[in-house]
Amino acid sequence: MKSKVFGLILLLTSSLASHHAAAEDAAPLMPQYSYYTLSPDITTNYVTQGKKLGYLRLQIDLMVSDPDLITKVEHHAPLIRDAIINIIGQQPEVKVKSLAGREEIRQECLNKVNELLIRETNQKLLTELLFTKYLYQ
Numbered sequence: 710m711k712s713k714v715f716g717l718i719l720l721l722t723s724s725l726a727s728h729h730a731a732a733e734d735a736a737p738l739m740p741q742y743s744y745y746t747l748s749p750d751i752t753t754n755y756v757t758q759g760k761k762l763g764y765l766r767l768q769i770d771l772m773v774s775d776p777d778l779i780t781k782v783e784h785h786a787p788l789i790r791d792a793i794i795n796i797i798g799q800q801p802e803v804k805v806k807s808l809a810g811r812e813e814i815r816q817e818c819l820n821k822v823n824e825l826l827i828r829e830t831n832q833k834l835l836t837e838l839l840f841t842k843y844l845y846q
Contacts, residue, residue: 768842
């Protein structure tokens with residue numbers, strides 16, 4: 710009797726183990742998010758209404774869904790910096806200083822950078838573009 714029970718337990722255990730392994734193989738892989746910080750910070754000016762120049766200092770983190778994409782992002786960092794500086798240089802003071810405007814600028818930067826990277830690499834590299842420091846004067 711003990712050998713029948715042991716055999717049944719062994720059979721159930723191996724069946725569950727093979728079912729678990731098959732479920733792991735069928736499950737989609739979760740993204741392995743990684744970040745790349747543009748260094749040094751971007752410091753540029755923006756459009757003001759008076760004779761005074763407005764300055765904006767940004768630290769930007771770029772999020773990718775696969776750590777292997779970091780090398781491609783790093784390779785294209787000068788292109789990314791240039792695109793962001795061009796976008797910010799065209800922004801009015803009101804937009805730079807408001808929270809809603811800041812989000813619009815961030816989204817515009819993300820879209821433009823992804824558009825440029827798709828042209829260069831034939832793939833969308835960035836999942837997100839984050840302003841981790843945003844100082845204006």
